Structure formats: structure tokens, C-alpha cells
Amino acid sequence: LKARGASVEFTVRGRRGKTVVPAVQDIDLDIAPGETLGLVGESGCGKSTLGRALVRLADLTRGTLEFQGTQIGELKGKPLRDLRRDLQLVFQDPMSSLNPRMKVRELIGEAPLVHGLATKDSLDDLVATALERVGMPRSAADRYPHQFSGGQRQRIGIARALALEPKFIVADEPVSALDVSVQSQVVNLLVELQRDLGLTYLFVAHDLAVVDYVSDRVAVMYLGRIVEIGTDEDIRERPRHPYTKALLAAAPEIGRTEAAAPLAGDVPSVVNPPSGCPFRTRCPIAEPQCAESRPELRVVDGHQVACHLV
Numbered sequence: 001l002k003a004r005g006a007s008v009e010f011t012v013r014g015r016r017g018k019t020v021v022p023a024v025q026d027i028d029l030d031i032a033p034g035e036t037l038g039l040v041g042e043s044g045c046g047k048s049t050l051g052r053a054l055v056r057l058a059d060l061t062r063g064t065l066e067f068q069g070t071q072i073g074e075l076k077g078k079p080l081r082d083l084r085r086d087l088q089l090v091f092q093d094p095m096s097s098l099n100p101r102m103k104v105r106e107l108i109g110e111a112p113l114v115h116g117l118a119t120k121d122s123l124d125d126l127v128a129t130a131l132e133r134v135g136m137p138r139s140a141a142d143r144y145p146h147q148f149s150g151g152q153r154q155r156i157g158i159a160r161a162l163a164l165e166p167k168f169i170v171a172d173e174p175v176s177a178l179d180v181s182v183q184s185q186v187v188n189l190l191v192e193l194q195r196d197l198g199l200t201y202l203f204v205a206h207d208l209a210v211v212d213y214v215s216d217r218v219a220v221m222y223l224g225r226i227v228e229i230g231t232d233e234d235i236r237e238r239p240r241h242p243y244t245k246a247l248l249a250a251a252p253e254i255g256r257t258e259a260a261a262p263l264a265g266d267v268p269s270v271v272n273p274p275s276g277c278p279f280r281t282r283c284p285i286a287e288p289q290c291a292e293s294r295p296e297l298r299v300v301d302g303h304q305v306a307c308h309l310v
């Protein structure tokens, strides 16, 4: 999957007229087959929107998107519906993404029927296979989402995505709504499925420790832009952006607390971002020049960082 200059803007209509919200700006990304790219940042930084854009659930305002050598940013109609098989999203809150009036059989089987992957006769087998892959019994097919725990519901949500035999999955905070005790089970399930099925992931989370655990590379997002991207080890051992260092300070289980000041202040509005560097209002080492121009990503220490002072 390849994104170039990918940008997503929303137009919000309020009492004072229209406001353009630039949720995602100028993202360049390459995600290789079988790779897990982690995407981390605070809530509201645009990471969910970027994830939705990469699977064509949000439209790009500018930029291009390519999947397996085909431009997909402008696909509509049947070609877009066909593409949806390959690109799936696993949602944060399984309860809100699973229709409570549908039995698990229908929840998992609906899309495969539409895509012609199963007939009414073969559907039970397809659903059973999907359930077994995520460690759920066949009998779950005859029950409703509310009859399961949060962790089980997330397994059903994953089974539903897998039933289409996708190639690329955006997992948007897939464990954030779950009890800590079941988070690691679901994370490990996703890792195993990737290995067994050769899946490619974009793994979105606000928790850098989880992202570090599952990802080959990690991208750090702030106010709609990527501010640092590198291997998981680059980000863990050689973070250069002050924002990445602050996120690491908040993840003591992996973070080097040395030289990392905790994050102060609120996230500014994407509608009225600070001039120059978007992080400067919270940056512990900001200098006057940081207000003048926005730093572009450039290679430092073998990975990319957007900061004037590194």
C-alpha cells in the first residue's frame, strides 16, 4: 500500500458557517506485504481518519493511494466494492460495530455472501472456520453479540473481517476498549493470524507499548501529520522527536525515561494549528525559529524525523 500526499479534510457546518477541519495532511507511507506498521498518537491526531482513508472508508481530499500497483484513491461503484474484500477494518469498540439484532452467523456471513465467497449452503462452514481461527466455538454462530464478553466480541469482529480473506487490515485501537487482562490475548491473536495468513496490518493505538510490541515499523502522528517514522527499535531506542520522547516517557514498560519530559498542555486544534512546528506549544525545547516554519521529515539516525533542532 502506498500513499503520497494523502490528505483528508472534513467540512463542518456550524452557526458561523463552514469550517474546514484538516484531519490528515500530506501523508507519504509505504506499507510492504506482510508488514505491520504501527500508528501512534493522542486521540484526535488523525490516526483513525488516516486508517479509514487507507481502506477507502474516508475519501482523500488530496493525494494518491495505491494498492498492489493499482491506483485506488478514486475507485467508485463495483471496483470499489470488489476492493473492499482486500481491505478490512477492525474497530475499536466491537459492540458498536456489530449489529445487536443479528446473530453471529449473519454478522460474519453477510459480506462473504455478497462477495460470492459462500452460498447459503456453504455458509455454515465458512462461519465455523472463521470462528475457529479466532478461538471461538462453532456454536457461537447461533448467539447474539450481547451474549459475549468484550474480548469475545472483539474476536467475533476479527472473524468477521477475516471471513473476506483480506490482504490488508487496519486495526483501529483493537484492544483499547478491553479489560487489561484480555488485551494481550487479543493482541497475540492478531499477531498469530498475521503470521498464519500472511496479512499486512496498520495497527492504530495511543499506547506506544502495544504498538511497539506488534509493529515492524512505527509512525508517530501529531495534529494530522507524521512527525517521526522508523523501525520499532529506532522509535524505542533512538527516538529523536520531542513528542516521541514524551510518548515514551508515558510508556514506562518500554520507555527510556532519561531526557523525556512528560507531555504538558492540551493538544491544539487542527483547525487553528500553531504557526511553524505544530508541536511547538508543548515542546520542552522549542526555540524562536520553531514558530517560523514547519519542519519537514528528513533522515536523522537512519529514520525520518520532522524537527528543526535534531
Ligand code: SF4
Residues within 6 Å of the ligand: 241, 242, 243, 277, 278, 279, 280, 281, 283, 284, 285, 286, 287, 290, 295, 306, 307, 308, 309, 310
Ligand atoms: Fe520542538 Fe522546534 Fe522540534 Fe518542533 S521543531 S519539535 S518545536 S524543537
Ligand code: MG
Residues within 6 Å of the ligand: 043, 044, 047, 048, 049, 173
Ligand atoms: Mg481514534
